[in-house]
Amino acid sequence: MKCSICGQPAILNLRHHMLRLCAPHFMEWFPEQVARSIKRYRMFGPQDRILVAVSGGKDSLALWDALLRLGYQADGMYINLGIKERTCHSQTSDGLSQPGDYSGKSLERVRAFAAQRPGARYQVVDVAAEYGLNVPDLARRNHRSAKMCSLCGLVKRHIMNRAAYQGGYAAIATGHNLDDEVATLLQNALHWETGYLARQAPVLPSTHPRLVRKVKPLARMYERDSAAYALVQGIDYIYDECPYAEGAKSIFFKKLFNQIENLSTGTKSQFYLQFLKARQQGRIAFPQLEAGEEDDAPRSLLRDCDKCGQPTSSADLCAFCRLWEET
């Protein structure tokens, strides 16, 4: 297998792009693709300061790396959710974090990444230190352990937005890749969640001056390409999924979609891009805009939370403050 560009031995066969690349050309190709998505969806400009939500996983670190290499002012933000492994055994022990400490190990990866890149700045918010409880304990106290993933999402969205707004960032960038996007799109289509279908996009514009726009520069990148980039670039990322995500529907639907992709190469990309195109061209429409998450509800429906002041569609407290109030 030879590189489509230089003819040297290729390390990757990007079947969906009909492209085979050697390591050096793949290392060029990946950030170029990221840059194309940023331009195509008008995510942000070269002078904008970007806050990258980093988890220690391959996607967010690959994204941060690509943005830095492209010359963007991209700072990292790690939220320590206080998640432990759910078994006593731990596969690695680097002496820095406790065995079984998933969040601690993830943070180590972020620290190591930044230490190797002069000028890479990041901040850490420790949920337990700042609010008194880590996320699993918060879920337990709230009897919402079964909905751990949605509660965790709410916590992360709130904290990310606060940090981005206070830090004066133009956008929050997340590492969602194409596999994440199609798994979500498929689940929304399976239930015809028209409210979510109306909004799913590589860019979630700001609807309020204190809500920071969100962008997904990897939305068109296959997960395996993002993993390959992290590997070839020598990024030490955390391999394991979050222990609470085991058996999560998103993983089921990712595997399911891989079956479809194996049957017909390119369906993943087509499913996502054709959807965006059909919606943009008005061939598919979701006429009745429903109130959505707090961070993407129409401006007219938003007021300030009585406690934290962040915009909310609720009458008194935002969903995040209500969560702590009820605990």
Next chain:
Amino acid sequence: MKCSICGQPAILNLRHHMLRLCAPHFMEWFPEQVARSIKRYRMFGPQDRILVAVSGGKDSLALWDALLRLGYQADGMYINLGIKERTCHSQTSDGLSQPGDYSGKSLERVRAFAAQRPGARYQVVDVAAEYGLNVPDLARRNHRSAKMCSLCGLVKRHIMNRAAYQGGYAAIATGHNLDDEVATLLQNALHWETGYLARQAPVLPSTHPRLVRKVKPLARMYERDSAAYALVQGIDYIYDECPYAEGAKSIFFKKLFNQIENLSTGTKSQFYLQFLKARQQGRIAFPQLEAGEEDDAPRSLLRDCDKCGQPTSSADLCAFCRLWEET
């Protein structure tokens, strides 16, 4: 496991309906559900004459049986496509049809079904006898063997419509079940085929006086329920899929959807019914109506085929006549 109605031993657990039924109550329940779909979607009235497209498979024979039991004037129509098994081996030999003669064996099932039901009338159209070539040969001559299923669909739609129009039938009823419908809906959603998404429904209304409306009374019935009905009712149907359908995408997507249903019971039903509801309520819309198949294009786009006179959206010949012309 006991019958939810009478407490006698149940033979079926209809998990998606939270219902367990004994054989006699299942035999009542199935036609009742068919009757409910006919009323709910206003498919046809008690006095209407219906032409049932029967293939010899479980769905179409179960449908025909249920319609007869419900007292409808439902006549059968079998189209002999001239399909042979693609291997030399044949699992059964009943002495009536040639070993390996898939279409012949299917017709035997239709004949046997009708013979056991006094008053059940049916007609047979033999494609080779009437047009000079069977469907596999037609596909071969046209170099369209790879698209056998779509070519076969075109032939069947044309012949069914002609027979239904000439026979003065109010509707053509086909045995499409819920599994068929969701496999199609999923494939259309995966490619955002907005033209097809705009039209997929249990009823395809007539857009022209010479195009007969089409209805799918089993559209809300799980395939396994339709198979169970045929078995319990003692209907001898042809088990094998059409030999050309082996490996067809529709089978792949049916299996795929069964994985989703296993993860979350009722998703199949919800995916289909929520889609119809969202479209009806205007929560999802397909504003740009595109010209579709010949039999569901808007009236304004239709003219008469120069050869057969059936309505077509083409300038001279309808797709069916063009097919034979090009052969």
